[in-house]
Amino acid sequence: MEQQIAEIQELIKQKSAFLEKLTGEISKVIVGQKYLIERLMIGLLADGHILIEGVPGLAKTLSVKTLAAAINTGFKRIQFTPDLLPGDLIGTQIYSAKDNNFTVRKGPIFSNLILADEINRAPAKVQSALLEAMQERQVTIGDQTFKLPEPFLVLATQNPIEQEGTYPLPEAQVDRFMLKLKVTYPTPEEELAIQERMTAPSDFKISQITGPDEILESRKAMNLIYIDDKVKKYIVDIVCATREPKKYGLDLADLIDFGASPRATIYLNLVAKAHAFLRGRGYVTPDDVKIIGPDVLRHRIILSYEAEAEELKSEDIIARIFNGVEVP
Secondary structure (H helix, E strand, C coil), X not given: CHHHHHHHHHHHHHHCHHHHHHHHHHCCCCCCCHHHHHHHHHHHHHCCCEEEECCCCCCHHHHHHHHHHCECCCEEEEECCCXXXXXXXXXXXXXXXXXXXXXXXXXXXXXXXXXXXXXXXXXXXXXXXXXXXXXXXXXXXXXXXXXXXXXXXEEEEECCCCCCCCCCCCHHHHCCCCEEEECCCCCHHHHHHHHHHHHCCCCCCCCCCECHHHHHHHHHHHCCCECCHHHHHHHHHHHHHHHCHHHHCCCCHHHEEECCCHHHHHXXXXXXXXXXXXXXXXXXXXXXXXXXXXXXXXXXXXXXXXXXXCCCCHHHHHHHHHHHCCCC
């Protein structure tokens, strides 16, 4: 087994070499935001959609656009607004009087990387259209179904729901996002660097570091990463603790209305492997699960009224779970 893990590790080191170059290219434009950039890489490797939340002006959109520019693949930015229609997203059928039939005009969703900007400003019908694309990796226009290209990744930004003109996303759609990231303000040192970089007359030229083939090959290598049965059980324990905290000695039952679904278990496994891949390791440790776990779980736990009355957030509950569940 040790020899097999050593062989996997050697392969991972080779296949993950491009990620350092990709990160460096993004850092030409983005100051700081190490957390955000690393999570974008993890979503890319683990083939999972990402929801990024933060107030305007924190470089959410710029980070995604810069990532797309550094990858030789299709990219579309869709600005979500209250008057957006499903057809504006997925496409529609156009009648041709000359041919006396309908032809399909595909929408911007037919690309590899989709930036869904301010996703929570669009109405429910648009969210439903996006849901099929995210889950099934296909789109239905009229009576025809079209497969979406590979890789296909939705990177959505949203403003905090307290802001005017925003709609809370349906739980079913939020659950389709592998990760939900919360972007915070930069440090004073980072903000000074942002000021210097963004006010100087310069043209940031981003080189294309990788392409779809290398990304798909990296995903195959990532799936070979060894994850011990004890770590798998640890993942199950973490997820089950969100549903039945008393079994794990946690006094949280009155604070959680609904725990995480089995999709959380699957995603925790995948993102732990992706995190190990980023570190050039051929095996998963419990620390991989602990580091990335909050981003998988924060949007999958529905708090009770009592928790809201105590002004608790899902991050507070998740922290208690990780501190309370025994680490292998």
